[in-house]
Amino acid sequence: xxxxxxxxxxxxxxxxxxxxxxxxxxxxxxxxxxxxxxxxxxxxxxxxxxxxxxxxxxxxxxxxxxxxxxxxxxxxxxxxxxxxxxxxxxxxxxxxxxxxxxxxxxxxxxxxxxxxxxxxxxxxxxxxxxxxxxxxxxxxxxxxxxxxxxxxxxxxxxxxxxxxxxxxxxxxxxxxxxxxxxxxxxxxxxxxxxxxxxxxxxxxxxxxxxxxxxxxxxxxxxxxxxxxxxxxxxxxxxxxxxxxxxxxxxxxxxxxxxxxxxxxxxxxxxxxxxxxxxxxxxxxxxxxxxxxxxxxxxxxxxxxxxxxxxxxxxxxxxxxxxxxxxxxxxxxxxxxxxxxxxxxxxxxxxxxxxxxxxxxxxxxxxxxxxxxxxxxxxxxxxxxxxxxxxxxxxxxxxxxxxxxxxxxxxxxxxxxxxxxxxxxxxxxxxxxxxxxxxxxxxxxxxxxxxxxxxxxxxxxxxxxxxxxxxxxxxxxxxxxxxxxxxxxxxxxxxxxxxxxxxxxxxxxxxxxxxxxxxxxxxxxxxxxxxxxxxxxxxxxxxxxxxxxxxxxxxxxxxxxxxxxxxxxxxxxxxxxxxxxxxxxxxxxxxxxxxxx
Numbered sequence: 001x002x003x004x005x006x007x008x009x010x011x012x013x014x015x016x017x018x019x020x021x022x023x024x025x026x027x028x029x030x031x032x033x034x035x036x037x038x039x040x041x042x043x044x045x046x047x048x049x050x051x052x053x054x055x056x057x058x059x060x061x062x063x064x065x066x067x068x069x070x071x072x073x074x075x076x077x078x079x080x081x082x083x084x085x086x087x088x089x090x091x092x093x094x095x096x097x098x099x100x101x102x103x104x105x106x107x108x109x110x111x112x113x114x115x116x117x118x119x120x121x122x123x124x125x126x127x128x129x130x131x132x133x134x135x136x137x138x139x140x141x142x143x144x145x146x147x148x149x150x151x152x153x154x155x156x157x158x159x160x161x162x163x164x165x166x167x168x169x170x171x172x173x174x175x176x177x178x179x180x181x182x183x184x185x186x187x188x189x190x191x192x193x194x195x196x197x198x199x200x201x202x203x204x205x206x207x208x209x210x211x212x213x214x215x216x217x218x219x220x221x222x223x224x225x226x227x228x229x230x231x232x233x234x235x236x237x238x239x240x241x242x243x244x245x246x247x248x249x250x251x252x253x254x255x256x257x258x259x260x261x262x263x264x265x266x267x268x269x270x271x272x273x274x275x276x277x278x279x280x281x282x283x284x285x286x287x288x289x290x291x292x293x294x295x296x297x298x299x300x301x302x303x304x305x306x307x308x309x310x311x312x313x314x315x316x317x318x319x320x321x322x323x324x325x326x327x328x329x330x331x332x333x334x335x336x337x338x339x340x341x342x343x344x345x346x347x348x349x350x351x352x353x354x355x356x357x358x359x360x361x362x363x364x365x366x367x368x369x370x371x372x373x374x375x376x377x378x379x380x381x382x383x384x385x386x387x388x389x390x391x392x393x394x395x396x397x398x399x400x401x402x403x404x405x406x407x408x409x410x411x412x413x414x415x416x417x418x419x420x421x422x423x424x425x426x427x428x429x430x431x432x433x434x435x436x437x438x439x440x441x442x443x444x445x446x447x448x449x450x451x452x453x454x455x456x457x458x459x460x461x462x463x464x465x466x467x468x469x470x471x472x473x474x475x476x477x478x479x480x481x482x483x484x485x486x487x488x489x490x491x492x493x494x495x496x497x498x499x500x501x502x503x504x505x506x507x508x509x510x511x512x513x514x515x516x517x518x519x520x521x522x523x524x525x526x527x528x529x530x531x532x533x534x535x536x537x538x539x540x541x542x543x544x545x546x547x548x549x550x551x552x553x554x555x556x557x558x559x560x561x562x563x564x565x566x567x568x569x570x571x572x573x574x575x576x577x578x579x580x581x582x583x584x585x586x587x588x589x590x591x592x593x594x595x596x
Contacts, residue, residue, distance in 0.1 A: 002060065003027030003479075004072040004146075005163045006044035006125055008134045008209055009154010020158065020166035021045045027074070027159055027479045035061040035070055041211070042127040042134065046072040049482055051355060052080075054253050057096035064104050065093050068129045071107075073100040074159050075122030075144045076486070078248035083117060099251065100124075107135070112206060115220050119248065119492060123201075125157060134209040140221045140492050141361075142190070142203030142467035145475055149198045155209045160476070161198055161331045172196045174562060174595070178332075180426035180434040181442075182587060186335040186418040187469040189442035194332050194594075203467045221492070223459045225448050228500040235517050238497075239275075242518070245491045246272045249357060257281045257349060258357040260309070262297030264368070264515045265359025265489065267527050271519060272488075273357075274305045281308040283352070285345050288313050300524045312348045316340075319543055320551070323589045329480035333590035334469055335420065335583035342477040350481035360474055361489035364462040365498035366512040367454055371416035373508075375453050376409075401575055410440050410447055413457055417465060419576050420583045421569070429563050452503045459499060466490075545578060548585040555588035556595035 003024030007017070013036075021032060028047025036043050046060040062071045077083065080099035083106065088094065092105040099120075106114035107126055112135060121143035126135040136157055138146045148157040149164050156167045165171065172195040178188045190200040201207055204221040246269070250256065258273065260266045260282035273280050282302050286295035295311050302309035316322055319340075326343045327333070349356045363369045401419050405412040423439045426432075446463040448456050471487075478485040488494065498514075506513050516528060549570055557563040569580060 002049055002072075002074045003047040003159045003163070004045070004074050004123065004125060005156075005158040005167075006042065006072065006127075006134075007154060007156045007167065008042045008127070009151070009211070011040055011043055011154065016166050017043060017045070020163040021047060023163050023166055024159060026482055029482050031056075031059050033059055033061065037070075037127060037129060039129075039132075041132060042070075044070060044072045044125055044127060046074075049354065049484060050254075051076065051484060052099045052251060052253050053097040055096075058098040058100075060100065062096070062098065062101050062104055064108055069104055069107055070127045070129070071100065071104045071124060073103055073122055073124035074146075075100075075120055075124070075139065076251065076484070077102055077118050077120040077122065078245075078251055078491075079119040080251060112208070112220075115206060121486070121490075123159065132210055134207075136201055136207040136209075137220075138201045138203055138205060140204045141462060141471070141490050141495065143471050143475070143487060143490060145472065146201045147193060147198055148201060148207065150215055154211075155215065161193055161195060164198055165195070172198060176430045176432045176562065177434060177438070179557075179562070179587070180423070180430055180432065181439070182333055182335060183421040183426045183429070183583060184418070184423060184434075184439045185414070185442070185464075186420065186583070187465070187472065188332050189464055189468050200468075203463060223446075223462055224496055224499045225451070225459075226500070227452065227455065227502050229502070231501050233501060233504065233514050233517070235514070238514050238518060241493060241497055242268075242272055242488075243276060245488050245494055247276055249486050249488045249491075250276075250278065252355050254354045256355045256357060257283055257353040259345060259349065259359070259485075260284050260298045260302060260307075261359070262294040262301060262527065262530070263359065264512050264519065264527070265362030266298075267301055267359075267523055268362070268515045268518055269357055269359050269488065270301060270305055270307060271522055274307070279308070280357070281310060281352070283349055283356070284309065284311045285341075285348055286311050286313045287315075289315065294530075297524075297526055297530055301527055304524050310352075314344050314348070316344075320547070320589075323586065324593065326477075327586075327589040327593045330472075330476045330590065331594075332472065333587050334473065335418070335586050336469065336473070337582065337586075339473050339477065339586075342473050343480065346474075346477045346481045346483050346485070349485075350478075350483040353483070355484045355486065356478075357486050357488065358474070359489060360470060360485075360487045361462075361466065361494075362512065362515065364458055364466045365489050365495055366515060367458055367507060368511045369417075369461070371413065372454050372457060372511075375457075376412070407436075409453060409457070410443050410460075411436075413460065414440060414443060417461075420580050425569060429566060429569065431564055454503050454507065455499055455501075462495065462499075545581055548581055552581075552584045552588045556591040557588060560595060562591075 005020050024047045028049045030050040031048040034045030060072050077099040080102050083102045087105045122139045123144040123146035147161050158164045175196050178192045178194045190202045207217045284295050284298040287293045401415045405415040423434050427434045443460050446460045
C-alpha cells in the first residue's frame, strides 16, 4: 500500500513536487523515490508502505527489462503468484518479489487490457517511454483512490487531492456542486471532487494521456447488468469461491489482523479464516457507555472459534476535537459520523498491524442494508407524481420526504439512504443551480431498470455510496494511520457472484441469506439473531447541538461567502433536524481545516 503522485507534459523540476510527495508520507512511511523520463515529459513518485517484498527490490518506481515501461502503484494484486507464473512462462523476467511488478509485465504482454488480468485493489500509473503515453487505472469498485488535474501543459495525478493541491500554482476554487452533493447525498460522487478542475478517476475506469491525443477515459469494467437465471444459492459454490478469494487476500510478508464487530460480515471473514486454518488475531473496539456496544457478540464468536481476540474500549470525551482531527485526514468531506468511528478503529488496528482484513462490502453485495427492506413492486423508472414542495417554508406535516420518495424508485432510495437536505435547500445555501435531476444523476447512472429492484439498488449503492463514501471513509481513516485494510467481499469475483443471484423470497424476512447459511451451526446463535447495528459514533446523545450551530455560523464557508442564510436551515420542525445539523457541522469543520 502506498501513495503515488506524478506529472506529465511540459515539466520542470520544482520544490512543489517534493512537497507533494512529502504530503503523502502517511500513505507510505517506509520508503520513497521518484523517476524522471529522459525527455522530461514525465515525473512519477511513490511513498511506500512495505507489505510484499520488504527488500529494496520492492521499492518503486518499478520498470521492465529494458527500462521502457515505468510503474507506480498503490494497492495489492492478490492473484500475483499465479499471474507471475503465467508471465514467466511467456518469457518475462522479474527482478523483485513484489506483486506490483506483475503489472509492469502484464502491460508489456497485454497492453491496456492488463487490467482484466488483475485481481485486487489498485490505483496505478504507467509511463510508456516508447509511446510517450501515460496510463492511469483504478480498480473495479474504487477501493483505492486516484485523482487527476488536466492543465494547458499536461496532467497531474495523485492518490488524493492534498498532493494535487501542492502541484497547483494557485489554490483552485471550491466546486459548489460538490458541496451540494455532500448536503444531499452525504458525499462527493465521482468524477467530481471538492475543487474546480480536479477530478476523481471513476472506479473501473482507465485514463490515457499523450502529448498528441490529450486525455481519453474509458470504462473497462462494470457490475453485472443481468441476473443469471441458472444461479442458485449454492452453499458449496460459495464455500469454494469465498475460501479462494480469502486465501488470496492473505498475500503478505508482514503479519495480518482482522476487525471483528460481531456482525454477519466480519463473522463470516472470521469463520473463513478458521476454515483455512489461519490463526489471525481479531480486534474489536468497544464503546462501554453505549447500549449499541457489539463487543460482547464479537467476544462470544472469538471464544467459539478459538481466535486470539483483543477488545479495545474507546471513550470519546471531546467530540469537536475528534471531528477536527478527522477533517484534516479527509481530503473530501462526508456527513456521516461513521468517519469518526472508522478513524478510531484504524488507530487501534495500526497500533499492532500494518494489514487488517475487514468485512466492508457485504451489505452492497448481499443486500444487507435496512433500506432494502419493504421495497415496492417495480414501477416505471420515469414515473412522477405531483412535485415536491418547492420551499421548506411551505411545508405542512412531516411527510415532505414521503412525497419526495413517491416520485420514482431512485427518489425513494435517496430518501432512505440519506434524508438530510433537498436540492432546493442546497441551491438556496450555495446560490447555484442544483435540481432533483442533478442530485439523482449519479444514482441513475448505475440503475438498471431490467434488474429486480433490490439488485438494481445494490448495483447503485456499490458504485456510488460504497465507492465514494464507504471506501473513501476506510481508505482515508486507515491511511491516516499507515494501515492497509483489505475487503474480500469487494473482490470482483464475489461481486459478480452475488449480484447475479436471483432474488429469493426469504430475502424479504432475513438479510444476507448466503452468509447466514455459511454461518449457521458454526457460530453462536446470538451472532445470527442480534439486530444489525450501524457504524455511527456511539456518543452523540450528549452532543452540544447549540455549539455545533455556532461552529457552522463561524465556519470558513460563511466567512468566505460560500454559504448564505445558513440559519434558515436550522429548523427543529423539519424531519431529521439533528442529522441536518450534523451534516453542516462536518462540512464546517472540514472547511476550517482546508479553507481556513
